[in-house]
Amino acid sequence: MDLKKIVVAYDGSAGSHKALVWAVGLAARFEGATMVVVSVVKPPEFSSSIDEVDEWYADGEKQYRPLLEQAVVYGEEQGIFLQTEILKGHPAESLMRYAVDRRADLIVMGTRGMGGFKSLIIGSVVQKVVTYAKVPVVVVK
Numbered sequence: 001m002d003l004k005k006i007v008v009a010y011d012g013s014a015g016s017h018k019a020l021v022w023a024v025g026l027a028a029r030f031e032g033a034t035m036v037v038v039s040v041v042k043p044p045e046f047s048s049s050i051d052e053v054d055e056w057y058a059d060g061e062k063q064y065r066p067l068l069e070q071a072v073v074y075g076e077e078q079g080i081f082l083q084t085e086i087l088k089g090h091p092a093e094s095l096m097r098y099a100v101d102r103r104a105d106l107i108v109m110g111t112r113g114m115g116g117f118k119s120l121i122i123g124s125v126v127q128k129v130v131t132y133a134k135v136p137v138v139v140v141k
Contacts, residue, residue: 015110
């Protein structure tokens, strides 16, 4: 297997951190593998104006930026360079589209993230990605 690009879904949750640790270990075994750690800011449920939506996304970016910086530091400590991206949209769809557009070889994610309602087995975003992704997916428990 030739692994060149790994996309890791990351929201700062314990599950996403486990996925990051696992993916960094995997990338270390493949010379030239690159990693992109991705966070997704979901759109607001309701909004009355474009300005509200823009503010919502700006707040989401402020929340995720320090988390992604911590991920980069972790990668550097392990000798792995990480790129980061903050996407806007519905998490599963945004992650799958990003992976295809960037020609990722693998998506890595934790069993559940920061969602308010926890599914009994795995999170709804994970279920959608595992079911519909056109890129191989590893779910780290």
